[in-house]
Amino acid sequence: MNARPSLTRYLVEQQRVHGLIPPELRLLIEVVARACKRIAISVNKGALGEVLGSAGSENVQGEVQKKLDIIANEVLIDANEWGGHLAAMASEEMEGIYVVPNRYPQGEYLLLFDPLDGSSNIDVNVSIGTIFSVLRRRNEDPTRVDPVCVSDFLQPGHQQVAAGYCIYGPQTVLVLTVGNGVAMFTLDREQGSWILTQENVRIPPDTKEFAINMSNMRHWDAPVRRYVDECLAGKEGPRGKDFNMRWIASMVADVHRILSRGGIFMYPWDKREPEKPGKLRLMYEANPMGWLVEQAGGAATNGRQRILDVVPTHLHERVSVILGSKNEVERVTAYHLEADAAR
Ligand SMILES: O=P(O)(O)OC[C@H]1O[C@](O)(COP(=O)(O)O)[C@@H](O)[C@@H]1O
C-alpha cells in the first residue's frame, strides 16, 4: 500500500478538516484531474496516436491550433459538462463561453482553462501542460434566473476558488491550490492515481535564475532592460552575483521550475504590439499561475500592479507577467514604478 495520500484524500481533508472547499468543488477538481489523465495519455502516444502536428485551423487569438490543442479542449469539456458542478466554461481555444447544456445538471462554478500550454513544444517532445482556474458565479440574488454570460467570468484573480496546472513532462504532475498553500501530485501510472508528492511548496525569496525570451530584448521597455542588464552584468555588476538563464517556452514548465527551486519569469509588455498589454492571457494563464506563486510565498505583478487585482474587461484579455521569487519580482516592479514617476 502507498503510504502517501491520494488527491482524493487530500481534497477530502481540505473539505472536512480545514473546511476550505465545499463537496461540489472537491468533485469538480477531481473531474479536472481525471481529464488531465486522459490528456496525458494522448500526449504520451505522440506520433503513435497521430496527435502531433497542426490541425490546420486558427483560434480566436489568430494562433495556429495544434491537434493536441483541440483534443485537450474537447477532453476538458466532455469530462466536465455533465458533472453537475459547473455553470459554464471558458477556454483559450474558444471564442465565446461554453454554457453547460440544460440537459445536464447545473452548478455554480465557472471553469477556465488553457487546455494545452506550450503548443510550440508539442512536436519536439518538450514539457507542455494544462492550466485551469475556478471561479464561483457571483449570485447575490437567490431569485436570479438569467443565463450565465461572459460578465460572470470577468472577476479579478483574487476571487479564484481553485487553480492549478498539470505538467506533461518526464513525470506527469498536478499542481494545485485551493487557498491553503500549494500541493503537488504525481501520476502513478500503475495505480492510475494522483499521489501527493509535495506539500507546502515554497519559493525562495531570492534567486540567481531568470526566465525571459531574450530574442525580444530590443522591444522591451526600459525597466525590463535595466533588470536583465543588471543580471547579465553578473558578479562585476550592481547585483554582485552571477545569474543563470532558462527559457522553455512553456509557461507551465517555467513556472514548475520556479515552484521547485525559485527564479523569476517574465513575459513583459513590449513594443511589437504596443496596444496589447502583453502576450499571456490573464484568465487562463496569469491568474492561476499568479495565485499558485503567491500561495507558495512568491509574487506576481504586471510590473505595476498585483496580477490578482487586475479586473478583466474581456474574456481573452492579455497581461504583462512578472512572477516568481518575491524579492526579484518586487525589484522589477519597483523599476517600473520608478520609471513611471520620472516620466
Ligand atoms: O514563443 P514565445 O514568444 O517565447 O512564447 C512562449 C510563451 O507562450 C506560451 O506558449 C503561450 O501558451 P500557448 O501554447 O497556450 O499559446 C507560454 O506557455 C510561453 O511562456
Ligand SMILES: [Mg+2]
Ligand atoms: Mg498557454
Ligand SMILES: [Mg+2]
Ligand atoms: Mg494553449
